[in-house]
Amino acid sequence: MVAPPDNDMVWGDSLHHAHQGSPALLGVTLGARAGEILGVTGPHGAGKTTLLRCLSGQLVPDAGEVWFDGAPVHSLAPGARERLRRDRFGWIGPVPRLVPELTARENAALPLLLAGAGHRAASRAAHEWLERLDVGDLAGARPQGLTQAQRQRVAIARALAVVPQVLFADEPTAPLHTADRVQVLRTLTTAARSHGITVLLATGDAEAAAAHADRVVNLLDGRTATAGLPALPAGPVAQDVTC
Ligand SMILES: Nc1ncnc2c1ncn2[C@@H]1O[C@H](COP(=O)(O)OP(=O)(O)OP(=O)(O)O)[C@@H](O)[C@H]1O
Numbered sequence: 001m002v003a004p005p006d007n008d009m010v011w012g013d014s015l016h017h018a019h020q021g022s023p024a025l026l027g028v029t030l031g032a033r034a035g036e037i038l039g040v041t042g043p044h045g046a047g048k049t050t051l052l053r054c055l056s057g058q059l060v061p062d063a064g065e066v067w068f069d070g071a072p073v074h075s076l077a078p079g080a081r082e083r084l085r086r087d088r089f090g091w092i093g094p095v096p097r098l099v100p101e102l103t104a105r106e107n108a109a110l111p112l113l114l115a116g117a118g119h120r121a122a123s124r125a126a127h128e129w130l131e132r133l134d135v136g137d138l139a140g141a142r143p144q145g146l147t148q149a150q151r152q153r154v155a156i157a158r159a160l161a162v163v164p165q166v167l168f169a170d171e172p173t174a175p176l177h178t179a180d181r182v183q184v185l186r187t188l189t190t191a192a193r194s195h196g197i198t199v200l201l202a203t204g205d206a207e208a209a210a211a212h213a214d215r216v217v218n219l220l221d222g223r224t225a226t227a228g229l230p231a232l233p234a235g236p237v238a239q240d241v242t243c
Contacts, residue, residue, distance in 0.1 A: 008067070009034040009198045010166055012055050015064035024050040025061065026222035032166075037189055037199040039209030042219035048202035049170050051219065055200060056089050056168045057081040068166070086114065090164035090197075094174035096155035098143040104130060104154045105139035111162040129157035132187055148175040153184065160191050166198045173208075185212050 005011065008031035017025040024047045032038040040048050053059040055066055057073050066073040068088070073081065085091075090111075098107045108126035113119065130136045133153040135146075143151050152175045159167060172188065173181040189212045192199045203209050209216045218225040 005031055007033050009036075009069055010055055010200065011065075011067040012051070012061075013065045013067075015051065015054055015061045015066070017050055017054055017059060017061045019050070024222055025054065025064075027064070028219065028222070028224055029064075030217050030224065032198050032200055034198055035193070035196045036215065037192060037201060037213045039213030039216040040200060040202045040219060041204065041206045041209045041216055042225070043204060045221075046219040047222040048204075048219055050222075052168045052170050052200055052202050056091060056166075057085050058091075086111075088165045090159035090162060090167040092156055092159045092167070092169045092172040094171035096143075096148065096151035096175065098151055098154060098158075100143050103140050103142055104135060104146065104150075104157075107143070107154055108158040108161050111158060115162060126157065126161050129161040130154065132160075132191065133157045133184070149177065149180065152176060156184065156188060160188070160195075160197075163195050164197060166200070167192060168200050168202075170202045171204070172201070173203075181208070182211075189213075 011031040013029050015025045015028045028047065028051055040051060042048055050059065054061045057066070057076070060074055064074070068084065073084065076084065099110065102110070105123060105126050108130055109122040112122035112125060117125070127136060127139050130139050133156055135150055135153045135157070138146060138150060146154070152172070156172060169188065173184050176184055185208060189199065191197070201209060201213055206216070206218070
């Protein structure tokens with residue numbers, strides 16, 4: 001077992017994984033430094049989701065190692081991995097999964113309550129994050145009364161409210177209209193930067209990654225095609241971004 005580079009918060013080394021015999025990762029090595037926003041791009045089927053699931057401890061890779069903050073993740077027992085995910089990691093997928101019986105505010109507050117926050121503090125923090133995501137006025141609505149785009153904003157608020165050490169964002173703006181994607185990605189990355197959250201942002205949109213990430217890794221057919229290219233400076237190009 002080789003320890004990761006000192007300044008990497010998350011590190012995957014020689015990751016291989018197959019889904020029921022179909023290879024998805026064929027030896028990917030990458031690291032994200034503390035507070036870095038790392039874009040992971042590539043076409044459909046490149047392995048982005050599988051990579052994020054391995055790095056976040058949802059999947060144990062068939063081969064290779066995953067490290068978080070200087071400690072191995074791949075060799076943790078399932079319960080310890082579950083606690084790590086709950087206490088340190090956040091996850092945003094392309095489809096919002098909210099608890100239907102709870103309001104938007106209660107959904108956003110849920111991870112804070114699970115982490116031991118008091119009810120009032122959790123509710124206040126959840127509401128603040130909903131406002132940042134422009135759904136504060138919908139705090140009392142239940143998921144079925146929201147559009148898919150609004151539900152996704154609630155899911156993003158929920159993931160940020162707990163201020164995870166690492167946020168895994170897999171196509172986080174997929175359900176949003178093109179015009180809203182830049183604004184939501186900017187809100188997400190600004191919040192992450194101001195709170196020192198490390199972000200792994202998977203997107204099929206190379207322009208979006210270049211506009212919002214500090215560094216971009218490109219996957220192709222389960223392998224790293226180009227790694228560590230500096231992102232383009234955020235600027236006018238961000239206006240045209242889709243993802
Ligand atoms: N649950 C699964 N069962 C079988 N094959 C899978 C499964 N999940 C992913 N795959 C396959 O693994 C490969 C990598 O898929 P993955 O979803 O990781 O890529 P991706 O880059 O995230 O693609 P997309 O942009 O379409 O989400 C693809 O060939 C895909 O078909």
